[in-house]
Amino acid sequence: MKKLPLLLFLLLLTTLSYAQSTKAKPGTFEVGNKEFMLNGKPFVIRAAELHYPRIPKEYWDHRIKLSKAMGMNTVCIYLFWNLHEQQEGQYNFKGQNDVAAFVKLVQDNGMYCIVRPGPYACAEWDMGGLPWWLLKKQDVQVRTSKDEYYLDRSRKYLKEVGKQLAPLQIQNGGNIIMVQVENEYATFGSEQEYMEEIRDAVRNAGFDKVELFRCDWSSNFNKYKLDGVATTLNFGAGSNIDNQFRKFQEIYPNLPLMCSEYWTGWFDHWGRPHETRSVSSFIGSLKDMQDRRISFSLYMAHGGTSFGQWGGANAPPYSAMATSYDYNAPIGEQGNTTEKFFAVRDLLKNYLQPGETLGEIPAAKPIIAIPAFQLEESAPLFDNLPKPKQSRDIQPMEMFDQGWGRILYRSTIPASSERRKLIITDLHDWATVFVDGKPIGKLDRRRGDNTVELPTTAADARLDILVEATGRVNYGNAIIDRKGITEKVEISDGTNTTEIKNWQVYNFPVDYAFQKKVKFKKGSANGPGWYRGTFNVNETGDTFLDVSTWGKGMVWVNGYNLGRFWKIGPQQTLFMPGVWLKKGKNEIIVLDVDVPREAKVAGLTKPILDELRPDESLLHRAKGQQLNLANETPVAAGAFPAGNGWKEVNFDQVQHGRYFCLEALNAQEEKDPFTSVAELELLDINGNPLHTLRWKVVYADSEEVTAGNNAADKVFDNQESTFWQTQRTGQKPAHPHQVVIDLGETFRIKGFRYLPRSDKSTAGMIKEYKVYVKEEPFKL
Incomplete structure (x- = not known):
């Protein structure tokens, strides 16, 4: 037998030592009779949801320790497919993407891990974690067994995840006790065959020992079955726990109960009020779960930041997510402890299991201020165009092999002495239109904008349309969300409409290597462009960059992409991790596709997450304006029964209509002046819900948009925990209350379904109602 060289022997010894330090003896975790069983003993999961991509790697251990100090025994994680496979077939699990290292850190801290690999995740992440390059296939379908390409790529991705994490299953001596199959699928579909395909793909990826589970909502978890997979429910702060699990227990009387996402707060949308959830409502329902020995995962325990291009969007209506994913969580965006953190810690110390102790609270990360400084160099966008690509027809950015960022479409429009309109179908997501270099209008997908008035031109003119992608839809049926201009651009003089052809296309990706190549000079860009500056720090520390004087765009510091900013708020700062700063000189580049009020930045010690500057009325x-129903005949009238859960009403005869009005005459509780609605569904002649992608609220007599984000369009946002509520601050208007929805086209409508709010409050729950359906608009 040959002797091993000394260096090789020492290397093997070191590797073995590390493996032993991060790996325990093989264990078991199973679904028992009304309880989870860990190594043969009853176990209540107290999990903290953390997303490693939203936390700088250097801070992973700190956030895990904070979670343990709060009373958690488990960490729950999503994996985002589009993070790990940004180009088809090119996988990256290194550095910031090293999920195995994160899971091992969780184990080193004496905690277990729940893994949610997708392929779909949601999480207010771009396209819900699905990779953008799927969209290069024109007829792609996702989250279905009907598209073999999607299924094949999903299986390949899950195999790569298995290579990283399957060795860390508890049965192998690791700490992974559960792995999720897909995510909240019943909010998207009910195709059992698809869920079985993904279940089998997860098992074939190497997760053949660990307990599999799936999560849905109490209102829809029974839309499909999935053998061999445990079922858990998701719901939010302030929920009535007994109501949430009542139907579940009727169907699964012997299964353990778990809230796999207990929403501690909520996420912020650009242009909408900052979201919060009270400590009292949050902690009350958490105590109810602990009294009943119900397992849970706090979503989020710590939200962190959607750095770079990763923030997603909801639809309908289209609404992009802010960069901060603070989530009003117990652990703030910077890793700071909050009132909610100490409320959880104080509660859970009373529910520790034998042998458990609260972890020590780790030292806070230092925070620094940076005096305001000017960015004195700029690079006008139109002076720094990359090499163009030619295209006869306009196409979205994915067809030019671009995943994220901005795209410029250039063509020529013929001379005309008459006023004309430019019509864009469809804009995704925000654009400025230029004629011969002069801006003539801005378009915003959130508002449904698609038309700009063109000036008269004595000669043929250059048309430029600069489009910024503000996040792919991450939820629901609008998830096929290509960016740029997705169909066509036309000119209309009121009589004739002509499609514009022959485009030059300029791509502006988000990677730092592209930004640093532009040519800077002293002075202002006087329009869309990059700005560059430097600042000095004597000591590094976390800070919040004040970008409140800027318009709309993205920021890079020392090559790190901090994410998007937008002057409309509510977020006016960007989190700058101290570990990405250097002592001495630091570089900052800002790309503003609008126009800054002043090209300056400062580093603050506290974030600004609640300063709204809406560019339109909310x-x-x-x-x-006043809705006039005096001469209208309701198609249905009656009274809803009290209590939670969906209420369904079928009309006496099928109605043809495009406009739907729900009028609440009073509330279940006498003298309650409010109306609140979590969700509305209109039913076709077969009793199936109508699609909502083109729905638009055209009137609501009252809505709360100041003290909370309770606008009327919450009635069709497919989020049961958010709701329309009439104004609850200042003057509280009395009944009746009405909401009018334009469905976007005429439908045959059999009836409707109404879902009251799902928290413990009964404020605004409708009792008596009238419903109107018309083909023509209501009189306003």
């Missing part, structure tokens, strides 16, 4: 009612 109300769905013009000043003095």
